[in-house]
Amino acid sequence: MRGFVLSAAWWRLRCRPVLFFAVGLRLDRRRNMLRAEVTVPRLKTLLLGAAGAIVLAGAGFAALAWKPALDPVTPPTRESFPPELIRRGAELAAIGDCNTCHTAPGGKVFAGGLALPTPFGTVYSTNITPDPEAGIGRWSEAAFQRAMREGVDREGSHLYPAFPYDHFTLVTEADNRAIYAYLMTREPVRAETPANELVFPLGFRPLLAGWKLLFLEEGPRPELEADHGAYLAEGLGHCGACHSPRNALGAVQHDHALSGGEAEGWYAYAVNQSSPAPQPWTEESLFHYLRHGWEASHGIARGPMAPVVANLAWVPEEDVRAIAGYVARKMGHGVTPATVPAPIIPVPGPGTSPTMADSQAVPPVPGQDAGRAVYASACASCHEAGRPLPFGGMHLKGSTAPHGPNPRNLINVVLDGLPAAEGERAPIMPGFRAVLTDQQIVELLGYIRAAFTDQQPWTGVEALVREVRRGHTTSASRPTDAVQSAPADPTQ
Ligand code: HEC
Ligand code: HEC
Ligand code: HEC
Structure with a gap:
């Protein structure tokens, strides 16, 4: 750790010592040339100098680290x-x-x-x-x-x-x-x-x-305060705390802001121009997703994103619209309704009656027979039944999960399912932890990636399935917790 602190101080100061060193050399050389004499610094002087530098650095660091206590007050009424x-x-x-x-x-x-x-x-x-x-x-x-x-x-x-x-x-x-x-x-x-x-x-x-x-x-x-969406998203909304990658010391990498990050065993997809969503987001679809926790052509907010949208459900609409506008600009997509792309999969309107999937509809993919069989028996009946969101499962062609750079969220959802939504008694999607083996899940993921996306196969899937099955994610309990803790009347 001492190494960390020293390298920390060094990192900030590194330009200056390098400068001093160079100047010292130039002066030395000039002196040598003028007097043609070599000065050999003595060991004792060197040691004293080093000790002095350490004491000074320590004192400087202590001064930097020290913050005064602020006086306690009587709790305000x-x-x-x-x-x-x-x-x-x-x-x-x-x-x-x-x-x-x-x-x-x-x-x-x-x-x-x-x-x-x-x-x-x-x-x-x-x-x-x-x-x-x-x-x-x-x-x-x-x-x-x-x-x-x-x-x-x-x-x-x-x-x-x-x-x-x-x-x-x-x-x-x-x-x-x-x-x-x-x-x-x-x-x-x-x-x-x-x-x-x-x-x-x-x-x-x-x-x-x-x-x-x-x-x-x-x-x-x-300058940020002039742009309400940027101000909320980058500051209080701390979207980058999950959606930006971090360095080895846990700090957000601002140069790669919003280009995808880890969050509590989930992957927070890129929400800038490298968004992997197969259907481009628009300002309007982002607003609907952030406000309602789901959006017809993009699906549902899960894992650590669920409490975020539960909170955004009741704050003033203009704050959420501002955040949506900011993210749409970061994604670099058109934000006018005229540029809304046609959905990849037609979205069934309200009142469409669910139909059972025809297993013939499950497309064959060479080399993926085992995965196709798992998909046809475990998933297709809901995901191709045409029941509208949020209670029906969307066609996975339109979902970000199979298109992302890694299958972490897809594995989480397959293992643990999705908790009941408001108005539904049963979980909206059952978990398959006890039903599917690791091998079957690996085959299933291979099939989904091949059949529903135009992306390269994922690598390291088997190890990730094993890791996720062993680990603990926060999938099921968080959304409802957050909903309960949102105050009904904040001024009470
Ligand atoms: C991502 C999780 C997270 C969020 C979101 C978060 N906090 Fe915290 N907060 C923490 C943690 C963890 C600590 C304790 C840090 C420590 O012990 O050094 C903390 C500490 C604090 C403290 C210091 C309290 C003390 O007794 O020392 C304050 C004040 C605080 N948070 C206020 C807020 C407010 C206000 C918000 C919302 C605007 C907020 N926090 C949102 C995780 C969070
Ligand atoms: C606590 C971590 C966390 C915070 C904070 C957070 N997100 Fe997320 N977000 C996630 C995760 C994890 C996902 C993936 C969820 C999933 O698979 O359903 C996600 C998904 C999304 C998506 C969907 C992306 C896609 O293509 O499917 C959008 C859009 C989004 N977040 C926007 C935001 C915005 C805007 C903010 C700030 C107001 C924010 N998020 C704050 C973790 C977070
Ligand atoms: C009982 C019906 C049902 C079954 C069976 C089912 N799902 Fe789901 N699934 C849902 C519902 C409902 C949702 C939430 C709506 C949505 O996001 O599509 C969902 C969501 C998902 C999502 C997130 C989509 C998104 O981006 O929002 C994925 C991925 C998924 N399911 C994969 C699977 C896989 C793989 C299987 C088979 C192992 C499966 N589901 C089986 C009903 C089901």
Whole structure:
């Protein structure tokens, strides 16, 4: 880890020492030429110099890492906040998904304790209810603003970027004030946050100063605020926290923003010009998907995307439209209705009666007989029955899942199915974990890729199926949790 911090400091400063070194050489050479004499630095001088440099670097780093504690306050009363501010705070908190991360399964909303697995260990979300002991009841607005902008808590400790402050840093002071008003008027909950379980020595928070030095571009960015969609998507909405790739130290790679990333055992597809969706998204279809959690020609939002859309379901429509407009621009597709492409598969209108699939309709693909047989018996009856979304399964030709760069989400869906949607008692798609063997799933995936896409076969499918079957995904429980934790009347 010392290596990490040193290399962190080096990375920022690297240009300057190189410059000094070069200048020193030039001066030396000139002196040598003038006086024709060679100076041999003595070992003791060298050692002293090195020790001095280390002490200076250490002191510099400590100064950088140190943040003052901000004074505790008496928890503010509800009357101290205007009701409109609280209401807007509720909407903004939903766009920021504060409820999704700060609520443990079966726990109280905002009371924290959700385990967030990272490649470096588990970080637990904290209690952000206004409880004065266990929560943020004694935080001033200034302390809250600092946490959102700099990732530092009231006592001055650095916070882990599992809290997406690398995005929230772009949130304006006015919006943070509204979120603060909303959180401080929630029910206080006395729930202690479990201790994090991180690999040594990452439990030592001052090290995070090095991470921030390297990767945190502190906001605000005033030019962003003129574009409401960009402001919400890049900042509070933190779409890039899942949809952008990360480097080895867990930092979002901004040069590849929105070009696809990992999220809790799911793959968050590219939502820029490299989107793998077989039917180009438009501003309107993006709006429908983000607002309703599904879209007729693109299917349903699953896994970690489900709580995102559950929150976007009730915030002001113009906020969701702004985000959709921004993503459509990133994808570089036409955004006017005139350019909406014809669906690859005709979408059945409401009231179309389901028909049983004719297994003759399942296209043969050379070398894929075993996979075709699994598809025909396990999948076709729903996915080619023509029942409208969201309750009928869409034709997989139109789904992003078989077209993506890896089959992770397709495997998740086949193993665990999809939970019941509102208005349906049975799960909308059953899981096949107990029914299909790994080998059958590998054959099935090979068939689906070959029959319904024009992409190259996936590689490493067998290992991935094994890994996903062993691992734990968050497929089934998350959507309903998030729906329950969305406040019915935020000002109450
Ligand atoms: C992706 C998950 C995630 C989301 C979304 C998220 N947080 Fe957090 N948050 C965390 C984690 C994890 C921590 C604890 C970090 C640590 O211990 O260093 C945290 C810490 C905090 C803290 C510091 C609290 C303390 O006691 O130190 C505040 C304040 C906070 N979050 C507010 C918010 C708000 C407001 C939102 C919504 C706008 C939000 N968070 C959304 C994961 C999240
Ligand atoms: C917590 C992680 C996470 C966050 C935050 C998130 N997404 Fe997603 N998103 C995903 C995952 C995972 C998928 C794939 C879901 C699936 O297979 O159904 C997805 C799917 C999508 C899709 C469908 C892509 C396709 O071609 O099928 C769109 C569009 C999208 N997200 C937009 C957004 C936008 C806009 C935001 C920010 C407001 C956002 N997402 C925030 C994880 C996330
Ligand atoms: C009982 C009906 C049913 C069966 C059987 C079924 N599905 Fe589904 N499936 C659904 C429904 C409903 C959805 C949600 C709507 C949608 O997204 O297509 C869905 C969604 C999906 C999706 C996500 C599509 C998208 O992009 O939104 C994939 C992929 C999928 N199913 C694959 C399969 C495979 C492979 C099989 C066979 C192993 C299968 N399904 C069997 C009903 C079914």
